[in-house]
Amino acid sequence: MGNMTRYLNFRKYAERDPEVDLLWAPVKHFIAPEEPNPFKYLPDPFYTRAVILYQSSPVLKQMHQLDVVLFHMFEAYVFACCRSLIYKQPLIIWNNDDPPVVDPYTYPIYPKDFNKSLRRHRFRLGLDVWCAKRAAAFIPWSAWGEKIWVNECGMPREKVQTIHPGLDLEHWTAIDRPPLAPDAKPKILFVGGDFERKGGDRLLNVFSEQFADRAELHLVTKEPPATTLPNVYVYTDIGPNDDRLAQLYARADLFVLPTTADLSPWAYLEAMASGCAVISTGVGGVGDMVRHNETGLIVPVGDEAALAEAIRSLLDNPTLRRQMGTQGRKVVERDFNAAINVPRMLDVMKKVADRKRMIQPTAESSDRLQRGD
Helix, strand or coil: CCCCCHEEEEHHHHCCCCCCCCCCCCCCCCCCCCCCCCCCCCCHHHHHHHHHHHHHHHHCCCHCCCCEEEEHHHHHHHHHHHHCCCCCEEEEEEEECCCCCCCCCCCCCCHHCCCCCCCHHHHHHHHHHHHCCCCEEEECHHHHHHHHHHHCCCCCCCHCCCCCCCCCCCCCCCCCCCCCCCCCCCCEEEEECCCCCCHHHHHHHHHHHCCCCCCEEEEECCCCCCCCCCCCCCEECCCCCCHHHHHHHCCCCEEEEEECCCCCCCHHHHHHHHCEEEEEECCCCCHCCCCCEEEEEECCCCCCCCCHHHHHHHHHHHHHHHHHHHHHHHHHHCCCCCHHHHHHHHHHHHHHHHHHHHHHHHHHHHHHHHCCC
């Protein structure tokens, strides 16, 4: 597993299941300066791939002892698929929020992938489909991802089950939000490490032009804007599951993340779990999380006029904001709760293992009959 928030949530709830023995390989994508680094002289992208496989090795070295392995890291998944040409154990499950890029012109591709040639996209698609044929099951995070796997890649529907890993609601507890004081400025919150890709620049433009005199904008990002503006507050040292982040969500009146390219960002769930109304774009699997006119508002990518109108409509209607925030919490509790979803994912793993065990004795019995034993 590569996403640390997801890994910690998954491990916490998976280890409560007494029926399974678990082996973990968390991948952090980097080797700290004080740690031994056998790959420090490798050029990119070889370095990153080598680090991922190295950090996946606790599982990869013991594959022969395992019944099922759930992969989140592509490099380790490809290794396991190649290995499966010789060894039939373990069964492979692919679990991620990024389905194959069938059409790069409609897929929410990250800027770093814009310059990849069509040939490279086709090679990766071919590799995705080849690996998929080696997998026992797929667990995409969204209906959008499931649709691509089934309708566009031709994977059997019975092998695909949409389950988002979910949020740890023992950490993100429900918040009792008091009404906004009459003389207080409502707080708009943005959380996105990649400021431009997440639409932070457009939000900042809209805020500075239309809302700076009536609201506050709080930006949590690793790439702060170069300019400083009135009523804009920037935080660059807050990481996942930081208590300060939870406090910002709790104090926010509106969460706005007009991302240009994303798959299933955690920030939407964190905002909804905190009872905050959300404004987003409908890229990737975001539509599974943010329900238009129910838990928030969805605007077209890059449309600053629509973004401004959505912000204005919710700033002008605190009752609607609170209703959307309350409904957002209910959606997270029902559909994105790690305490519910992690056991569901484990159940998929158990079922594919049990199915193999049921088939194998039949095959062995058939061999004995043919030999006359």
